[in-house]
Amino acid sequence: MSTAPAPSTQADRDTGQMVIMDPATGEQVGSLPIAGPEEAHRALAAARTAAADWAATSPAERGQLLHRAAQALEDAAEELAELNRRETGKPLQDSLGGVQAGAATLRQYAELGPVHRGHSLCGDQLATNYTVSEPRGVALLLTPWNDPVAVAAGLIGAALVTGNTVVHKPSERCPQVGARLGELLEPIFAPGVFSTVLGDAATGRVLSEAGQAQVIAHVGSSATGARLAEVAAATSAHLIRENGGNDPLLVDAGVDPQWAAEQAALGCFANAGQICTSVERIYVHRDIAAEFCRALTEQARQRNASGDFQPLVDAAHREGVHEQVRQALASGAVAAEGGMLPEGPGAHYPATVLLQCASGMRVMDEETFGPIAPVEVVDDFEQGLAKARAGRYGLAASVLTADIAHLQQAVAGLPVGTVKVNAVFGGAPGGAAEPRGDSGAGFGYGPELLDEFTLTKVVHVSAPERRTP
Numbered sequence: 001m002s003t004a005p006a007p008s009t010q011a012d013r014d015t016g017q018m019v020i021m022d023p024a025t026g027e028q029v030g031s032l033p034i035a036g037p038e039e040a041h042r043a044l045a046a047a048r049t050a051a052a053d054w055a056a057t058s059p060a061e062r063g064q065l066l067h068r069a070a071q072a073l074e075d076a077a078e079e080l081a082e083l084n085r086r087e088t089g090k091p092l093q094d095s096l097g098g099v100q101a102g103a104a105t106l107r108q109y110a111e112l113g114p115v116h117r118g119h120s121l122c123g124d125q126l127a128t129n130y131t132v133s134e135p136r137g138v139a140l141l142l143t144p145w146n147d148p149v150a151v152a153a154g155l156i157g158a159a160l161v162t163g164n165t166v167v168h169k170p171s172e173r174c175p176q177v178g179a180r181l182g183e184l185l186e187p188i189f190a191p192g193v194f195s196t197v198l199g200d201a202a203t204g205r206v207l208s209e210a211g212q213a214q215v216i217a218h219v220g221s222s223a224t225g226a227r228l229a230e231v232a233a234a235t236s237a238h239l240i241r242e243n244g245g246n247d248p249l250l251v252d253a254g255v256d257p258q259w260a261a262e263q264a265a266l267g268c269f270a271n272a273g274q275i276c277t278s279v280e281r282i283y284v285h286r287d288i289a290a291e292f293c294r295a296l297t298e299q300a301r302q303r304n305a306s307g308d309f310q311p312l313v314d315a316a317h318r319e320g321v322h323e324q325v326r327q328a329l330a331s332g333a334v335a336a337e338g339g340m341l342p343e344g345p346g347a348h349y350p351a352t353v354l355l356q357c358a359s360g361m362r363v364m365d366e367e368t369f370g371p372i373a374p375v376e377v378v379d380d381f382e383q384g385l386a387k388a389r390a391g392r393y394g395l396a397a398s399v400l401t402a403d404i405a406h407l408q409q410a411v412a413g414l415p416v417g418t419v420k421v422n423a424v425f426g427g428a429p430g431g432a433a434e435p436r437g438d439s440g441a442g443f444g445y446g447p448e449l450l451d452e453f454t455l456t457k458v459v460h461v462s463a464p465e466r467r468t469p
């Protein structure tokens with residue numbers, strides 16, 4: 001077991017540089033400057049200046065430019081995917097999938113924008129009422145590292161097609177992806193319509209606290225989302241928050257334990273657990289618990305034995321994941337597989353199965369965002385559901401069951417934005433979901449995201465005769 005710290009991609013405020021490390025090797029693969037406050041304010045001012053002209057363009061025109069943006073992503077897909085792999089450790093094929101998803105989302109919003117229009121409201125022969133959607137103004141987008149192109153492209157597409165100008169601050173953990181995205185997309189639009197500001201959390205604070213954005217969209221951790229809620233309240237900005245989760249998986253009696261274990265392994269270990277809707281905690285029915293745990297442990301063992309499991313995004317994040325595991329082990333959990341820092345360079349962490357977990361352990365109560373499968377055995381479905389309902393997050397939940405009554409109980413009883421039945425992935429971003437609790441607020445995806453970026457105005461038109469005495 002190694003305790004040597006692996007290097008992390010870090011924003012170094014002393015040198016003004018973001019030093020970029022490949023998490024697979026621990027080697028430096030580049031550096032980029034952190035934007036100063038003047039640059040941040042310049043981008044906001046340019047967005048403000050460009051806002052009126054951009055809002056005056058037609059949604060169809062804006063949609064055409066978004067199709068060009070999508071084409072630019074498609075043409076540079078392999079290059080972006082390689083940068084993403086190098087900065088975050090996400091395997092090349094998965095990184096490529098993220099870029100392709102981003103391009104597809106831009107195309108969807110290009111098509112949806114022109115048909116996102118107002119409604120006729122009730123009227124009579126002498127008066128008409130209808131609504132129009134207006135852009136909010138300047139949109140500040142603060143995006144994460146775990147799916148950097150797909151997440152950013154969705155927000156960029158929805159914000160721009162509805163007539164907002166955009167300032168995008170990508171994550172400091174993947175600045176090269178963010179910078180390249182900017183180089184590809186900025187020239188497609190008039191100056192100030194879309195700009196990129198590179199930097200860290202402090203840069204994000206300068207941008208958000210400037211009070212120049214009418215809408216802030218943040219996809220990232222719940223702690224940041226909570227801070228931004230205060231900033232938004234103080235600056236009267238509309239806030240869209242898509243934040244962290246602690247998604248439960250309920251495994252009912254009567255399902256095939258081998259299949260359930262395969263689903264659980266996928267939910268916990270895909271992208272090394274660094275997906276917002278990863279399975280974060282498992283409640284398994286006592287009747288099938290022994291077989292399920294054996295099969296899940298075997299799934300993790302096979303992944304670890306394959307030797308090519310992906311690293312976590314960086315050493316600092318790995319330390320946070322390992323700290324949660326250490327705390328669980330010290331509190332009575334048992335590691336059936338993994339749970340130790342591996343030898344060698346990079347920020348790898350093994351697929352880990354923790355048995356005998358219970359609430360009170362951080363792996364059960366908080367988001368871990370790592371390849372950890374913590375399991376608690378429950379006496380019946382109702383007990384599992386009660387435990388799954390607990391906690392401050394409300395992003396998504398999964399239920400594996402063959403019992404229709406249990407399915408209905410889970411759908412009605414889980415206070416989350418997305419319930420996945422007999423699956424561990426699916427739902428958002430294909431369809432829009434509203435997260436609950438500390439997982440956020442508003443729609444971060446889907447057609448409803450267009451509403452988030454617009455203000456509705458009711459127009460009442462009365463015939464002149466009505467006002468004639």
Ligand SMILES: NC(=O)c1ccc[n+]([C@@H]2O[C@H](COP(=O)([O-])OP(=O)(O)OC[C@H]3O[C@@H](n4cnc5c(N)ncnc54)[C@H](O)[C@@H]3O)[C@@H](O)[C@H]2O)c1
Pocket residue numbers: 142143144145146147151169170171172199200201202203204205208218219220221222224225227228242243244245275276277367369395440444
């Ligand atoms: N719900 C979703 O759709 C979704 C999708 C992807 C990731 N996530 C969540 O994102 C988290 C991982 O991302 P992260 O670590 O990059 O999140 P993060 O909140 O630390 O960073 C996200 C962005 O916000 C910026 N930022 C950080 N602090 C800021 C501040 N005080 N003011 C302004 N900007 C600030 C960062 O620089 C970055 O650009 C996980 O919790 C994950 O669950 C959620």
